[in-house]
Amino acid sequence: MNPIFHALFQKNRYLTNCLNEVLKQHHLYSSQWxxxxxxxxxxxxxxxxxxxxxxxxAPSITRAITRLEALGxxxxxxxxxxxxxxxxxxxxxxxxxxxxxxxxxxxxEEMVGSLTAxxxxxxxxxxxxxxx
Amino acid sequence: MNPIFHALFQKNRYLTNCLNEVLKQHHLYSSQWxxxxxxxxxxxxxxxxxxxxxxxxAPSITRAITRLEALGxxxxxxxxxxxxxxxxxxxxxxxxxxxxxxxxxxxxEEMVGSLTAxxxxxxxxxxxxxxx
DNA sequence: AGTATTTATTTAGCTAGGTAAATAATTTTA
DNA sequence: TAAAATTATTTACCTAGCTAAATAAATACT
Numbered sequence: 001m002n003p004i005f006h007a008l009f010q011k012n013r014y015l016t017n018c019l020n021e022v023l024k025q026h027h028l029y030s031s032q033w034x035x036x037x038x039x040x041x042x043x044x045x046x047x048x049x050x051x052x053x054x055x056x057x058a059p060s061i062t063r064a065i066t067r068l069e070a071l072g073x074x075x076x077x078x079x080x081x082x083x084x085x086x087x088x089x090x091x092x093x094x095x096x097x098x099x100x101x102x103x104x105x106x107x108x109e110e111m112v113g114s115l116t117a118x119x120x121x122x123x124x125x126x127x128x129x130x131x132x
Numbered sequence: 133m134n135p136i137f138h139a140l141f142q143k144n145r146y147l148t149n150c151l152n153e154v155l156k157q158h159h160l161y162s163s164q165w166x167x168x169x170x171x172x173x174x175x176x177x178x179x180x181x182x183x184x185x186x187x188x189x190a191p192s193i194t195r196a197i198t199r200l201e202a203l204g205x206x207x208x209x210x211x212x213x214x215x216x217x218x219x220x221x222x223x224x225x226x227x228x229x230x231x232x233x234x235x236x237x238x239x240x241e242e243m244v245g246s247l248t249a250x251x252x253x254x255x256x257x258x259x260x261x262x263x264x
Numbered sequence: 265a266g267t268a269t270t271t272a273t274t275t276a277g278c279t280a281g282g283t284a285a286a287t288a289a290t291t292t293t294a
Numbered sequence: 295t296a297a298a299a300t301t302a303t304t305t306a307c308c309t310a311g312c313t314a315a316a317t318a319a320a321t322a323c324t
Contacts, residue, residue: 001169002240004252005147007259010187012144013311015137020279020312029279037133048302055142060281062304067279083289083302108134111263120136123258126251127139131243145281152282152309161309180272192311194274199309215272215319 015111022107026100027071033100035064036073036089040097044088046079147243154239158232159203165232167196168205168221172229176220178211 019030028036038053039045045053051061065087068074073093076085089097112120151162160168170185171177177185183193197219200206205225208217221229244252 001166001236002244004244004256004259005240007256008140008144008147011259011262012140013187015140016280017312031280034133046302047304055145056280057282058303059283059305064280066304079302081290081302085303104133108137112134112136114261114263115258119258119261122254124136124139126247126255126258127136127143129246129251130143131246148310149282163310178272179274188310189312190273191275191313196310198274211272213272213320217273 018111019104019107022103023100026096026103028100031060031064032068032073033104035061035068036093036097037101037104039074039087039089040094044077044086046084046086048084050087150243151236151239154235155232158228158235160232163192163196164200164205165236167193167200168225168229169233169236171206171219171221172226176209176218178216178218180216182219 016030019033023030023033026033034054035050038050042049042053047058047061047065050065051058054061065074065076069076072090074087074089076087079086115123148162151165155162155165158165166186167182170182174181174185179190179193179197182197183190186193197206197208201208204222206219206221208219211218247255
């Protein structure tokens, strides 16, 4: 296998495992956090808005939201268009998000901190230059 | 979320989806192919050798090998040490691998070809420089 | 030799992604 | 306006990663 692919897949696995490890203290998985952060940043969103924003398929989001709702992090409200459900953060989630965000920032700093700002920019540029 | 992480996770998803798409013609999933390639390159291996080489956990490999065996791509043979199973490619797999490898090479070329050799090297260096 | 520890594999059960198809509500069109 | 097409969400089921714990064989230690 092309070493670039190999390295990219490995790093991806490694980083998500680390992220999950770090999020354990908040009783969250990485992709749950991704959704909470998305809602925090954008306010209430429909399921479709969420999965289009995060670039995954609808069923992944349905499942994740069902779990997040059961755990009390979000609510599903009926939209004006009766087909759509609007997802909002619970007040509990709003309260906890600052602490979680701090954890994440520290983690990201640790992981990416070994690269200079210039290298980070270069890395992003190369990632985007890869076809897709 | 840090844009580097975001971009890396997205690209990872995108590439594995593309890879699966391309491998459909050979009736394989990307991680099945990863294992076949590993065996092709290294010859017969125990399960432990495989998962250590690929940097994943043992149960993932057990499951994948079970499936590959059911589909006729590999065999599990008892080792001299009766605890270990030695995995070998079937002759059918050996016959088909060249065509599959060609497909993969073309795909990789298409994906990574937008980067110059220098950029590819740089990308790898940056990936490795990220903590982990 | 007999017990304790380690090692290799497997099983069970979780999140997280995917596709295909079902359902219900809305829009378009004839 | 009734039928057809589209859209939002869900359900069912697949691969693919993970951890924790079970099992069986080999090794180490009295």
